[in-house]
Amino acid sequence: MIDAKRERLERPLALTSGDPSGIGPEIALRAWLATHADAASPGFFIVADPAHLSDLARDLGWNIPVVETDPAGAPALFGRALPVVPSQQRVMGKPGRPDPGDAAATIASIERCVEYVRAGLAPALVTNPISKEVLHRAGFAHPGHTEFLAELALRLFGETRRPVMMLWSQDLAVVPATIHVPLKDVPGLLTSALLVETGRIVAHDLEHRFGLKSPRLAFAGLNPHAGEGGDMGREDIDIIKPALAELARDGIIVSGPHPADTLFHAEARKRYDAVIAMYHDQALIPIKTLAFDQAVNVTLGLPFIRTSPDHGTAFDIAGKGLADPTSLLAALRLAQRLAFAECPVIS
Template sequence: MDADGRPLLVTQGDPAGIGPELTLKAWLQRKEARLPAFAVLADPDHLNGLASRLGWNIPIVPVRPAEAVAAFDGALPVIPLSTTVKASSGQPDPACAPSVIEAIETAVRLVRKGEAPALVTNPIAKHVLYDAGFRHPGHTEFLAALASEGGSEPPHPVMMLWSDELAVVPVTVHIPVSSVPSALTTDLIVRTGRIVARELKERFGLSHPRLALAGLNPHAGESGAMGMEDDRIIAPAIEILRADGIEAAGPLPADTMFHARARQRYDAALAMYHDQALIPIKTIAFDEAVNVTLGLPFVRTSPDHGTAFDIAGKGIARPDSLMAAIRLAARLGSRRDAP
């Protein structure tokens, strides 16, 4: 996966959260987990200190991207930040925000320059960044803004939670449930469905992607008896997607979409709001699910969990989702570079 001499890039995330120790653990388990070479954007001294406190013998070497693959087998390659990181595990601090932002910006710049095939982002805490003056709604929106630098139109990013057992996409994401009916439009569903179908083809290699769209209301509205949004908003979107040649089923009752037999009928499920998508995948694949951002001009994956400040620095956080994100980033980055 790293045969072309380019490493995957992993950002530190919030240095007070579990991201840094998960990255250390991923390197420790690199051989048995069969991980491709990666380099982390971080402060080497901070990682050294954390590894020492946890009692882990991990050589850490500062590198340029071109040197990372050769160094990876014997040491964790670190692309140093210009910002010094002074973070205490489990203690979120707005003073760490500049390093968090620098790691993301630098990683995006390197990937867009072709020095790495893909980007894996460790979890950040939005409230910490907001306290430091961060103006973007979240991680994904920040990445979309970085993708549009140079005058291009900002892309429409789509969040997919992926695992071997299930892939889900929330059409509306981080908004109150009470706001979902007014935010949900036929145009938004169509735009999301087109991006998902396109990237399932281009990045995941599916020749004929199958989409299943959940209804908003119980029983998908039951012909209007439990709400009209399914007939008035979702059903027309499905017809437009079908007219585009996309195999789209629905609107389907969400309570019968996610059992094992139902999952065999589609490649990705489009849910109408956050929890409708995330509850099933976190039930089925809590430790292995990966957050993939579709619609960007570069590959970005992330673990499907947060900063977990409550257990940070204790060495007990599981790296499964980060390692799955690294493997998936390598897979998608390899396909994106293929002629």
């Protein structure tokens, strides 16, 4: 049996560059400062422009050696330098001033990191924040990271998967059933089949990746007060309740639909392990209120592990030395725990 500690040291996590004009490079540098001297912390390499990282560290006054390598050479370097697998393209943008010319390298960084995971050179993928607006201006066809990762799952692993976004922290885990869509479109997109598929994926990964036996899923209602028995909309009765009944027949522990305004206080959180919300803000407002710096974006349903900090590119503070690496560090630690079965992650 392979020693888990030795394997952690020999197989560092793959970290993407994110948008190089955002705070991704800065928090990657800070994450290395926080972890390189601790053998228990997750080691990683980043696919990025080494010169850009070196220049940024110098400009911020941080003594961080940046060394070019390949994934196999990263473990020997991590204790003394930030291992960087070169992206083969110089960064064109400036901190806070993104350039669509960097889009190709940003996308390639994601692809190459997934390829490294597929090849067994990294146990998991951690992604830095991207700017969808910048990528879309350059012709990127996907709504965001999650959908692109589903394409890579098919292209590189030969598996058709529906990815599910979960925001996780020690205090709360939430899953939005619909994500980046206008609020007016949500009722039309919600179906019992969608909720059943989402519930099955969440229950499976909570058990098999997070080490939680018999996970309890709470479903939020769509309408105020979960519809008030149909007086404020029938979606909770006609769509959500049939989905819960089918999931219960599968043996999954479910409850709801619950009024969302009373679902997230401390006492309520003791009664479930994850909430499946009906739309983006219903899920993200409570977790960002409770755990803004500690929350991690985890993509469930993929044939590989992917985590990400739960924040954006923060162009307004990029390059100023103000970016907080806490969420990236949480993403790295969670990826390590999931990759090396250091479970249960949820207790």
